Amino acid sequence: MAIGIPKKDKFLDHNQVELVYAHKKSYQEIINSDLVEYKSIYSHASPKRLYFGDNLDVLRLLATEPEICGSINLIYIDPPFATESHFLSRKQSKAYDDTLTGAVFVEFLRERLIWLHQLLSNHGSIYLHLDEKMIFHIKLIMDEVFGAENYRNMIVRKKCNPKNYTRRTYGKTADFILFYTKSDTYIWNQPKVPLSENSKKEYQYIEPETGRKFMKVPLHAPGVRHGETGKPWRGKMPPPGKHWQYPPKTLDEMDARGEIFWSKNGNPRRKVYLNEHSGVGVQDIWLEFRDAYNQNVKITGYPTEKILIY
Incomplete structure (x- = not known):
């Protein structure tokens, strides 16, 4: 089995905080667990895979395949949120049960994250979607499994429009996505959005020769240098x-x-041209990707479906 077992029983270093709870398994216990065979509906020659079964068993199985283990570049998971609820489809048939809570939920997810860490390539990224109930517990688990140094962002997503809450609390309109990588050499294709009309107004100068709009920015940067840039x-x-x-x-x-x-x-200034601006990098607060149930879009009827971003 193509599994890299660390020298220590835990991932943790001396400066890292550990989440301790009842019945927490060691790394070796999880890695050495028995395999359960599953068959994909696609042939091994196809890059597509579809399994029906417990995803923990399937993750173990995938980790035995050299062409898959350590080669996955992107993982997104939307696990249960520990809501203690039973979810039904639009047709009122059973969708899934979300009944695991507390330490049982944490260990349920930790086991799968350890296997996902094995499957992820050194250039890979993982996004884990949860709400406020368990996100802070799982943040510590992600630090343990992927390394606190590989934490990149906690994205806040506005999931719905404001509601008239009757409880004595603030309205809950957000959930969260933890973004981690396997290493610091991860693939990063920065998503961007077009400049706003207000931002475009900053490009107030026009180059007579070309008619292009531009803004002026300094040619210097903070800090003393003794090389060429300091001359x-x-x-x-x-x-x-x-x-x-x-x-x-x-x-x-x-x-x-x-x-x-x-x-x-x-005094020299650098010209930054409007027509060469590729857009503004997406920030860690997402307002435009709300749940499908709150938008006039076609959905499948699955009770906790997330809107497809493409």
Whole structure:
């Protein structure tokens, strides 16, 4: 079995906080558990897999396949939320039971996360979706399994419109997505959104030669440097306590291309063009991906369906 077992019984280092609870299994107990065979409806020659059964057993099985174990680049999981509820479909047939709570729920999820860690590639990422009830417990488990240094974000998602709560508490309109990676060499394709109309107004200058809109930004950055970026350029030193963003040779090339704006006082600024702006990076608060039940979209009828993002 292609499983990497750490030298220590636990993932934890001396500076990490551990969540302790009853009947918590050791790493070796989980890794050495017995296999249950399942058959996929697709052939092994196909990259597609569909299994019917306990996902823990299937994860164990996948970890025995060298072409899969350690090669998965992206995992998203939406486990039960420990709601102590029974969920029905639109047609009132049973969908699933969400009855595990407390330590039992934590260990249920921890076992699966350990196997998912095995399946994930060194360049891979995992996103785990929960609400406020168990997110903080599982944050500690994710730190244990994936390493606190591989925590990237806790995304806050607005799941529904505000409601008229009758309870003596604030309305609950959010849930959370934990984003971890296997290492610091993970694949990252930054999602972006277009600039807002207000942001576009910052591009208030027009280049006469091309008609392109641009804004002016400093050519220097904080910090003293003693290399090329700390030397004079065109007879000018960077401001005190700062350095040029680029070496003088690069600045000369930028100026030759017309990418530097010179003020009447002879101060250089870099031109940033509106038509070259690729958009603003998505932040860790998501407002536009609400549950399908709260939007006028076609859904399957599954009671806790998340809206498809593509």
